[in-house]
Amino acid sequence: MTGTSPDPSTDPVKTIAFVLYPGLTPLDIVGPLQVFAALADLVPGYRTVVVGERIEPMPSDTPLSLVPSHTFDGIPDPHALIVPGGLVPTLAAMADESLLRNLRETAARSRVVGSVCTGSLLLAAAGLLEGRQATTHWMYRDLLPRFGATPVTRRWVEDGHVITAAGVSAGIDMALHLVGRLAGHDVARTVQLFIEYDPEPPFGAIDWTAAGAGQYAPFARQLLDTALSDHPDLLARLTS
Amino acid sequence: MTGTSPDPSTDPVKTIAFVLYPGLTPLDIVGPLQVFAALADLVPGYRTVVVGERIEPMPSDTPLSLVPSHTFDGIPDPHALIVPGGLVPTLAAMADESLLRNLRETAARSRVVGSVCTGSLLLAAAGLLEGRQATTHWMYRDLLPRFGATPVTRRWVEDGHVITAAGVSAGIDMALHLVGRLAGHDVARTVQLFIEYDPEPPFGAIDWTAAGAGQYAPFARQLLDTALSDHPDLLARLTS
Numbered sequence: 001m002t003g004t005s006p007d008p009s010t011d012p013v014k015t016i017a018f019v020l021y022p023g024l025t026p027l028d029i030v031g032p033l034q035v036f037a038a039l040a041d042l043v044p045g046y047r048t049v050v051v052g053e054r055i056e057p058m059p060s061d062t063p064l065s066l067v068p069s070h071t072f073d074g075i076p077d078p079h080a081l082i083v084p085g086g087l088v089p090t091l092a093a094m095a096d097e098s099l100l101r102n103l104r105e106t107a108a109r110s111r112v113v114g115s116v117c118t119g120s121l122l123l124a125a126a127g128l129l130e131g132r133q134a135t136t137h138w139m140y141r142d143l144l145p146r147f148g149a150t151p152v153t154r155r156w157v158e159d160g161h162v163i164t165a166a167g168v169s170a171g172i173d174m175a176l177h178l179v180g181r182l183a184g185h186d187v188a189r190t191v192q193l194f195i196e197y198d199p200e201p202p203f204g205a206i207d208w209t210a211a212g213a214g215q216y217a218p219f220a221r222q223l224l225d226t227a228l229s230d231h232p233d234l235l236a237r238l239t240s
Numbered sequence: 241m242t243g244t245s246p247d248p249s250t251d252p253v254k255t256i257a258f259v260l261y262p263g264l265t266p267l268d269i270v271g272p273l274q275v276f277a278a279l280a281d282l283v284p285g286y287r288t289v290v291v292g293e294r295i296e297p298m299p300s301d302t303p304l305s306l307v308p309s310h311t312f313d314g315i316p317d318p319h320a321l322i323v324p325g326g327l328v329p330t331l332a333a334m335a336d337e338s339l340l341r342n343l344r345e346t347a348a349r350s351r352v353v354g355s356v357c358t359g360s361l362l363l364a365a366a367g368l369l370e371g372r373q374a375t376t377h378w379m380y381r382d383l384l385p386r387f388g389a390t391p392v393t394r395r396w397v398e399d400g401h402v403i404t405a406a407g408v409s410a411g412i413d414m415a416l417h418l419v420g421r422l423a424g425h426d427v428a429r430t431v432q433l434f435i436e437y438d439p440e441p442p443f444g445a446i447d448w449t450a451a452g453a454g455q456y457a458p459f460a461r462q463l464l465d466t467a468l469s470d471h472p473d474l475l476a477r478l479t480s
Contacts, residue, residue: 020304026266027274027435030304034267034408037302050304057297057307062277064260064270064290069303117436137436155440167436168274172409177442189443193453195267196357196377196407198446199439200395202417203429206438213433 014079020052020068023089028116032175081110085117091227094125116171120164132159137167139220254319260292260308263329268356272415312342321350325357331467334365356411360404372399377407379460
């Protein structure tokens with residue numbers, strides 16, 4: 001806690017902080033952000049913020065650019081800190097000491113620390129998943145043990161105050177679970193109604209047996225090589 | 241088609257254009273955008289663009305601001321034009337003649353015209369749903385007949401070249417359906433795998449009988465009154 005942060009005991013509003021950094025997958029952040037923004041609209045006492053290292057447009061892995069609302073030193077102690085993921089830019093951010101330091105310091109001031117998709121690899125690189133069960137995008141689940149975490153194949157995984165979600169769209173499910181715990185199941189169901197989250201995947205659920213996820217291992221490795229080409233030590237640690 | 245647009249017969253790349261305007265619900269645009277961005281990453285011949293009236297940061301109904309990649313006159317004839325929705329700002333945009341003219345003109349150059357959530361009300365206000373079956377966010381389904389459309393209670397509704405999705409998260413399902421039609425079911429399943437869209441709503445599907453959606457009618461009306469306070473004629477047409 002820093003001297004400039006509001007004292008949580010006199011600030012009853014719970015802040016849910018979402019981390020934004022260049023190149024991320026926008027659905028990773030927008031899915032759970034929309035869930036918590038609906039909570040804040042429906043129930044007093046919650047607010048969402050989007051926190052980045054600079055308040056300026058940041059590219060994503062789509063043609064959309066995104067602008068955060070706050071910098072890391074401009075937010076109160078968050079109730080929850082949520083870190084979204086992505087592909088090459090997220091993998092490269094595992095070596096971004098400035099971002100990792102901001103994650104570490106803000107996580108230390110947060111009651112709940114969460115991630116979506118490969119956002120968990122940033123928590124891991126910041127040292128926050130050591131000795132914990134966690135999940136991530138299926139393509140990179142096998143990296144988690146390299147950081148001392150135990151990979152688990154579930155939609156979301158809670159271990160103590162740390163919660164990690166599977167790939168991309170899993171952040172919506174994780175956020176509804178967190179809203180249910182924070183504000184009760186009825187409120188969570190109302191949030192679900194407002195975002196009309198009544199999924200009907202047109203080709204059904206993922207058939208993990210037929211999907212042949214293993215065939216993408218060389219592709220996953222190629223992205224990792226590209227992302228960490230300037231950081232051979234980290235690359236070796238993750239792949240040797 | 242304008243003189244500056246690429247000739248589709250010599251431009252084999254199919255452009256999927258997503259409309260951005262101030263105050264929208266970001267999940268409405270980001271859900272289907274992420275689906276089509278994954279298609280563009282996986283299969284040659286597709287590109288996504290985010291089109292707005294100005295290339296500048298626009299607020300959303302969350303603390304996140306969003307920046308489009310193109311203006312309306314800067315995109316080629318789109319294969320598909322997708323219009324996202326929102327609450328008060330979207331309802332107010334039903335009276336935004338400049339935006340409606342841009343939608344009308346771009347829709348006339350598009351093979352497929354689609355919407356997510358109350359984005360269908362913008363298509364309707366632009367005169368594009370007359371005589372068609374359509375859907376929208378459950379809170380505003382009863383406005384569709386005021387524009388000559390027939391409301392349908394489904395996750396997404398196709399009528400000719402027009403496809404409309406239900407509220408917010410329904411855009412993901414609609415986009416996967418469109419990808420399946422454009423590029424085949426196997427490609428759509430691969431996109432689904434990459435965004436790990438294997439939904440597990442923690443409290444199950446929406447129970448429409450228990451949800452008591454009718455209780456929100458006064459709230460929906462209040463938002464509409466706020467949005468159209470400067471446009472009493474349109475308000476009267478929609479509510480009398």
